[in-house]
Amino acid sequence: MKTIFRDIGLFLHIPAVMAMISIPVCILAKETYALIPLLTCAIASFATGQLFYRLTKSQSQSSSRTPYAMVTAALGWLLLPLFGAIPILMTANAADLAPDLSTTILEFKNPWNAIFEAFSGFTSTGLSMAFNYSELPHTLQWWRSLMEWIGGVGVIVLVISLLEPATQPNRLYNAEGRSQKIGLTLSKTVKHIWWIYLIYTIGSIFLFRIVGMSWWEALNHGMTGIATGGFSVTDNSIGDYGFGIKLATIIVMILGAISFSAHYQFLRHRKLSAFWSDNQHQALWIVLILGTLLLWLFNYLTVRDVPLIDILFQWSSAVSTCGFGTVSVESWDGGAKLLMTLAMLIGGAAGSTAGGIKLSRFVIVLKAIAWRFRRISLLPHEMMRYEFNGKVISESEANRRVEAAAVLTILWLCVIVVGIFILQYLKLPNSSLIDVIFEAASATSGVGISAGITHPDLPWLGKLTLICLMWMGRLEIISVLLLFSLPIKSLIERK
Amino acid sequence: MYLIIVGAGVVSEQLISLIKDKGYKVAVIEKQEERAKAIMQQFDVRVFHADIAQANILEEVDIKNADAIIATTKDDSVNLMAMILGKEHQVKYLITLLQEAKHQAMFEKLGVQVLSDPEKLIAQKLFSFID
Numbered sequence: 001m002k003t004i005f006r007d008i009g010l011f012l013h014i015p016a017v018m019a020m021i022s023i024p025v026c027i028l029a030k031e032t033y034a035l036i037p038l039l040t041c042a043i044a045s046f047a048t049g050q051l052f053y054r055l056t057k058s059q060s061q062s063s064s065r066t067p068y069a070m071v072t073a074a075l076g077w078l079l080l081p082l083f084g085a086i087p088i089l090m091t092a093n094a095a096d097l098a099p100d101l102s103t104t105i106l107e108f109k110n111p112w113n114a115i116f117e118a119f120s121g122f123t124s125t126g127l128s129m130a131f132n133y134s135e136l137p138h139t140l141q142w143w144r145s146l147m148e149w150i151g152g153v154g155v156i157v158l159v160i161s162l163l164e165p166a167t168q169p170n171r172l173y174n175a176e177g178r179s180q181k182i183g184l185t186l187s188k189t190v191k192h193i194w195w196i197y198l199i200y201t202i203g204s205i206f207l208f209r210i211v212g213m214s215w216w217e218a219l220n221h222g223m224t225g226i227a228t229g230g231f232s233v234t235d236n237s238i239g240d241y242g243f244g245i246k247l248a249t250i251i252v253m254i255l256g257a258i259s260f261s262a263h264y265q266f267l268r269h270r271k272l273s274a275f276w277s278d279n280q281h282q283a284l285w286i287v288l289i290l291g292t293l294l295l296w297l298f299n300y301l302t303v304r305d306v307p308l309i310d311i312l313f314q315w316s317s318a319v320s321t322c323g324f325g326t327v328s329v330e331s332w333d334g335g336a337k338l339l340m341t342l343a344m345l346i347g348g349a350a351g352s353t354a355g356g357i358k359l360s361r362f363v364i365v366l367k368a369i370a371w372r373f374r375r376i377s378l379l380p381h382e383m384m385r386y387e388f389n390g391k392v393i394s395e396s397e398a399n400r401r402v403e404a405a406a407v408l409t410i411l412w413l414c415v416i417v418v419g420i421f422i423l424q425y426l427k428l429p430n431s432s433l434i435d436v437i438f439e440a441a442s443a444t445s446g447v448g449i450s451a452g453i454t455h456p457d458l459p460w461l462g463k464l465t466l467i468c469l470m471w472m473g474r475l476e477i478i479s480v481l482l483l484f485s486l487p488i489k490s491l492i493e494r495k
Numbered sequence: 496m497y498l499i500i501v502g503a504g505v506v507s508e509q510l511i512s513l514i515k516d517k518g519y520k521v522a523v524i525e526k527q528e529e530r531a532k533a534i535m536q537q538f539d540v541r542v543f544h545a546d547i548a549q550a551n552i553l554e555e556v557d558i559k560n561a562d563a564i565i566a567t568t569k570d571d572s573v574n575l576m577a578m579i580l581g582k583e584h585q586v587k588y589l590i591t592l593l594q595e596a597k598h599q600a601m602f603e604k605l606g607v608q609v610l611s612d613p614e615k616l617i618a619q620k621l622f623s624f625i626d
Contacts, residue, residue, distance in 0.1 A: 379543070379555045380555060381524075381543040381544055381545035381549075381552060381555055382541060382542070382543050382544075382555070383531055383532070383535055383542045383543065383544050385535050385539070385542075392535060392536045394532070
């Protein structure tokens, strides 16, 4: 128990560092009203972090048990956005706010909106309570992008790279939804992840600059693009840009949806084939191509004239769970929205910054179906061959994987259904059931494309629901359920 | 061509390699589960976990369409059973390994092509390098 608070104490240093890094941005943009909010955030999270850490440090046994690591991750990911909301909330309420700023920032005077934005940031979702992104203070634009950039790669990854080797990082790493190892030890894996992340971020920024964005736009979009977050600094997201930028963005989004280990193979060993050599990346390309064609067909059948590049863009944005948009999907018909929902549910590759159920699980579930049918047609003495990623695995291994994938898929869908029930109960005026389904899936999978429900006028219960969906989705549900089960368990044990 | 191999030992592995290279179809019948699994890990072939003496196992393996049945087990009685059943189903090529060379004549009367006493053959070959 104490170790949980100790580790959370460590996590809470992150917003402090982030805030300190953001101070130069604030000063350069001459937005002095944002200085106090940033400092408050820094001091508050640093102080709380130190408090937790110092109080529990003396009892430091390492958190060697998986449930504790999961609870740590769940709690950490709950607290971090709360501290991350401080700069947003305080800037909006600042007494000396620039009078010529548009009203979009004022929405953040409401704590719900600030907290929502922070959760959307750290979970690299990208749903926003702001209307005109370009009219937000630069500090806040930067803060949103920074939250997504940090959240995309993972808080725990960040902490592990800074922790002393004494702490048991393995379970924490797994608890954040990561299971791939690159390199022999965990700390090596984390170092590689960081290098790859940095290289691709810088590459994306330069790519965007080359195809025509301004430096500020390229910086922010590069960060949120590779983090598959989707916060934008231009109104209409990527909609106002030309073909070249749209294409570049599609490339960045897809790169974000590819696993870090595949990137590692490519960068380190120059193996381009790493991008299609395992089942889940093969599935990625198939889903991208087939889905785009299907989506184009759906729109064609409903006589909606959407250019192919925008279809490809929206689909890539959904599959990679990024959330950039070139056209609004609010007016699309139910069938198209449902198709997009499926893409969002499936998500990107496991081991990438993308969300969703992840392609690896999707592939396993599909294989399980194929295996089921194969087993039916098997002869009495014939033995069943289970093949995955080009290798043969034993029956028990196959069953284990199928069970894990299926259980998580069911949990995922249950969580979304609960969210849908709550949102439906709110009887939102302009939203049909498919919009509710769409938004719930978008939040849980950390996508960020909105069907119109995310709005400052959404009742607080709706905002809370979406926040919970984003939180649970980022942690792949199980960690959060464990956290919730703790008080119940201790109550039962008291008896 | 469709070949049935009885027994999944070291010799079978080499055989399967050759057969797959040629592009023929192959099915393997093996009594021990671990060996059956091991073959399955290595090759993309249909493996049947069964004793050759079991009723109807050969029907399951679709022996009617088999061009050859090759027995590679260490037990000559099993090999014999495989050959007799193969002959009964009119398989064209009947081939077997034989541990005990003395039985060779009996097999050949059936019309089986026999490779007997493999270790002796290997020893002879090794020895022949000297001349």
